[in-house]
Amino acid sequence: MADTSSNDAFVEFERVQKSYDGETLVVKDLNLTMPKGEFLTMLGPSGSGKTTCLMMLAGFETATHGEIKLDGRPINNIPPHKRGIGMVFQNYALFPHMTINENLSFPLEVRKIGKSDREAKVKRALDMVEMGAFGGRRPAQLSGGQQQRIALARALVFEPELVLMDEPLGALDKQLREKMQFEITDLAHRLGITVVYVTHDQTEALTMSDRVAVFDDGRIQQIAPPDELYESPQNSFVAQFIGENNTLEGTVKELSDKLALVQLDDGEVIDCMPVNVNAVGERTKVSIRPERVEFQKDRLKEGAHLLKATVKEFIYMGDVFRTRLSVAGNDDFIIKSRNAPDQVRLKPGEQIEIGWLPEDCRALDA
Amino acid sequence: MSDLKSTGQQTADAPTPEDALHEAASLDAREAAHAPGGKAAGPVLAADGTPLKRSLARALRRQKMRALALIAPLLIFVLLTFIAPIADMLFRSVENQIVSETLPETVVALKDWDSEGGVPPADPVFAALYVDLFIAEAQKLHTRLGTRLNYEKTGVSSLFRKTGRRVGRFDTDTYTDQITALDPSWEDPATWVAMMESDANRAALPFTARSWDRWTAYQLSEGDDPAKEDIEDVLFTTLYLDLRETGGTGAADARIAQIAAAVGDFDTVSLSEQFADADKDWLDPEVWGTIKAFAPNYTPGYFLNSVDMQKTPHGIEARPENQQIYMKLFKRTIFMSMVITLSCIMLGYPVAWILANLPTRTANLLMILVLLPFWTSLLVRTSAWKVMLQQQGVINDTLVWLGIVGDADRLVMINNQFGTIVAMTHILLPFMILPLYSVMQTIQPTYLRAAKSLGATNWTAFWRVYFPQSVPGIGAGSVLVCILSIGYYITPEIVGGTTGTFISNRIAYHISSSLNWGLAAALGSILLAAVMLLYWVYDKIVGIDNVKLG
Numbered sequence: 001m002a003d004t005s006s007n008d009a010f011v012e013f014e015r016v017q018k019s020y021d022g023e024t025l026v027v028k029d030l031n032l033t034m035p036k037g038e039f040l041t042m043l044g045p046s047g048s049g050k051t052t053c054l055m056m057l058a059g060f061e062t063a064t065h066g067e068i069k070l071d072g073r074p075i076n077n078i079p080p081h082k083r084g085i086g087m088v089f090q091n092y093a094l095f096p097h098m099t100i101n102e103n104l105s106f107p108l109e110v111r112k113i114g115k116s117d118r119e120a121k122v123k124r125a126l127d128m129v130e131m132g133a134f135g136g137r138r139p140a141q142l143s144g145g146q147q148q149r150i151a152l153a154r155a156l157v158f159e160p161e162l163v164l165m166d167e168p169l170g171a172l173d174k175q176l177r178e179k180m181q182f183e184i185t186d187l188a189h190r191l192g193i194t195v196v197y198v199t200h201d202q203t204e205a206l207t208m209s210d211r212v213a214v215f216d217d218g219r220i221q222q223i224a225p226p227d228e229l230y231e232s233p234q235n236s237f238v239a240q241f242i243g244e245n246n247t248l249e250g251t252v253k254e255l256s257d258k259l260a261l262v263q264l265d266d267g268e269v270i271d272c273m274p275v276n277v278n279a280v281g282e283r284t285k286v287s288i289r290p291e292r293v294e295f296q297k298d299r300l301k302e303g304a305h306l307l308k309a310t311v312k313e314f315i316y317m318g319d320v321f322r323t324r325l326s327v328a329g330n331d332d333f334i335i336k337s338r339n340a341p342d343q344v345r346l347k348p349g350e351q352i353e354i355g356w357l358p359e360d361c362r363a364l365d366a
Numbered sequence: 367m368s369d370l371k372s373t374g375q376q377t378a379d380a381p382t383p384e385d386a387l388h389e390a391a392s393l394d395a396r397e398a399a400h401a402p403g404g405k406a407a408g409p410v411l412a413a414d415g416t417p418l419k420r421s422l423a424r425a426l427r428r429q430k431m432r433a434l435a436l437i438a439p440l441l442i443f444v445l446l447t448f449i450a451p452i453a454d455m456l457f458r459s460v461e462n463q464i465v466s467e468t469l470p471e472t473v474v475a476l477k478d479w480d481s482e483g484g485v486p487p488a489d490p491v492f493a494a495l496y497v498d499l500f501i502a503e504a505q506k507l508h509t510r511l512g513t514r515l516n517y518e519k520t521g522v523s524s525l526f527r528k529t530g531r532r533v534g535r536f537d538t539d540t541y542t543d544q545i546t547a548l549d550p551s552w553e554d555p556a557t558w559v560a561m562m563e564s565d566a567n568r569a570a571l572p573f574t575a576r577s578w579d580r581w582t583a584y585q586l587s588e589g590d591d592p593a594k595e596d597i598e599d600v601l602f603t604t605l606y607l608d609l610r611e612t613g614g615t616g617a618a619d620a621r622i623a624q625i626a627a628a629v630g631d632f633d634t635v636s637l638s639e640q641f642a643d644a645d646k647d648w649l650d651p652e653v654w655g656t657i658k659a660f661a662p663n664y665t666p667g668y669f670l671n672s673v674d675m676q677k678t679p680h681g682i683e684a685r686p687e688n689q690q691i692y693m694k695l696f697k698r699t700i701f702m703s704m705v706i707t708l709s710c711i712m713l714g715y716p717v718a719w720i721l722a723n724l725p726t727r728t729a730n731l732l733m734i735l736v737l738l739p740f741w742t743s744l745l746v747r748t749s750a751w752k753v754m755l756q757q758q759g760v761i762n763d764t765l766v767w768l769g770i771v772g773d774a775d776r777l778v779m780i781n782n783q784f785g786t787i788v789a790m791t792h793i794l795l796p797f798m799i800l801p802l803y804s805v806m807q808t809i810q811p812t813y814l815r816a817a818k819s820l821g822a823t824n825w826t827a828f829w830r831v832y833f834p835q836s837v838p839g840i841g842a843g844s845v846l847v848c849i850l851s852i853g854y855y856i857t858p859e860i861v862g863g864t865t866g867t868f869i870s871n872r873i874a875y876h877i878s879s880s881l882n883w884g885l886a887a888a889l890g891s892i893l894l895a896a897v898m899l900l901y902w903v904y905d906k907i908v909g910i911d912n913v914k915l916g
Binding site: 058059060079080081082084085086087089090091093095096097106107110111154155158164 | 810812813815816817818819820821822823824826827830831834835
């Protein structure tokens, strides 16, 4: 995690720690800098500290140590209602006793904005999420997706520069979720707002964000744009957590800048890209994406190391074939191949040889 | 980690009964459209040709019967122990048959008497009263009637008792002596029995026949044989009165004609004088007016009484100022119930809030403290307040010891309204906390966070977002507490003194001490109506749908 602290930093976490019970740290030494206008997703399994970070930013939790800055101003001691941060909650938290219009004008009323101004802003916000016709209804009369839009409009209606979203799409079905993902990113970019988005759904994170911060064990494991995160995971947790991944364990035999030779536990040797290994003799987990594994020799580079594999299972998935292999003692080695007219369909029991480009195979921490 | 409690269901997505209705409606519409040949759709038929409605009803009948059988024990229990007594009570509040049953002749005779005339009724009315009272005295019913009429006019009770003692010793033996002197066979009861078997005789002597029937019925009920008992003076009196009235024409018995011929020369006894002799109050037209006013079988008298009015011979009027207590008691009951409800809200709301926002373990522990009063006897709790509040009690002693209050002027905190309000607030508090707690539990903390993130201060967030959502709990608690306290009895009885008692204490007094059940029933009915009115008003303002008990 390079310290990218710069002058245009909008949100900053500096050495932030958080503990609830005084014994264990939920957030350990968090450093994070966000420029204005960025869409940043905090991604991680539950219990990884991502929601706590969001709550500290919103002001509902206080940092045990460290400083959080917003637009260069420390906000540790500013109560939530003075931070001017919009927030969308997991279950929308629309006030059930108010109509949609009343829900939306609530933040404007507490800011003492005049009635005509208020009405104009509410109307604009509702139109923005295409819910203009629903102003008179109550939240319970709307579907989940509609409530989601209203929650979004309410978080935006008072024109905050920073909007936090805590798993806002968690309660929606898959199709609606995908539609809303697009709408939220579109809206965020159109309005130029800065968004911190928390989710445990990696697809959501990858498709929506400018950058993704992967949380585990109270730390950011890697923070990078989605493509970099997927293609160049910095450690085995990120490799495992983002996308589908094959892992082989072994020991580093030879190490140079661009290449590492790794001897797998069954004695085979493979070429890898050294990422997170420092010395010969170190244990390592080698990570290869299923779609980067080749089993047709003509597509491989000359001299590449090949591994013997036994086909265990062939799954037809429509657009791709998913084949489970047994490789070097790992029975869960997956390869994916595109469903093209000339594509080979492997049969269970078949003996094949597989290989890959050394740069697709990353030697990570054990 | 995720410290936002996950919500429950998304109400918007859950199917509601209304959805089902819409669906049913649209199904109907579709069926109508699909009716063969586009004809008006007839009843939908089941597979075996019977109308679908009927086969559905048949299929559901078994279920319904079983459900009914399951609730039957409770239903019967409630009917017998709750509905029936209430109905009986409501009936008692207007029922007034005692006058017309005890004084049937008098009630009829009084019909033509003008209660506004200012003069007591004429002799025939006294004759009717003589018969009625004589029989009532024998049956020991006259004191009951006296007590009943005493509710309406003081002094009637002793009037009846006094006259009852005298009615057997009236000078009416004059008639007996004169008649038996003419024919000694009149002394033989058997001849009376024989005479009264003839319809012609009965028609000639209507008053005597009626009195004879009532008298013999009483004798039979006592196990006596009318043919063997001495004939009372009262019957000779009626015989004389009948003969002087009708002349005995048409009578079959020759003895009757013999007496009828002599009756004009008889010495007479004025019954009004006899009564006046027993008690001069019988010449007071007010007494007669009261009897006449309460002669009907049903009377609004008890209800008028309950609202400090009275039915007098001259119509309905307010009671004298110094006798007006019930309106004051009703007002006090309502007022104090409101104060108690308000104090319960003020004290219970923060407690419920804390309970709802604590971790479950701690909340359950504290909940036991809330429920603890439920598990101790009501009397013990109330008596404890006596110990606390009395002038030589714990609180006063402490205040004196601290020097806040002088020993001479200890605070009066019990046997007044203050004592009742304090003790009842304590006793009814759980009824406020429990519904509040269960409603508050369903209010997610996210709402407050959302409000704050939208820029609301803690107070605004509470007042505009949290409080409106807790109103159903306040409503439920208030209805419970208010209705319970309006009818409360034990606690005001013990700590209320004279100024802190409720209408229910008065009802209890009339039930167990003054035995004026009719008034107690009327007061109870008014109380019931007041509670229902409260409920109705509440439904109009808050809406009973908004009441949540959990």
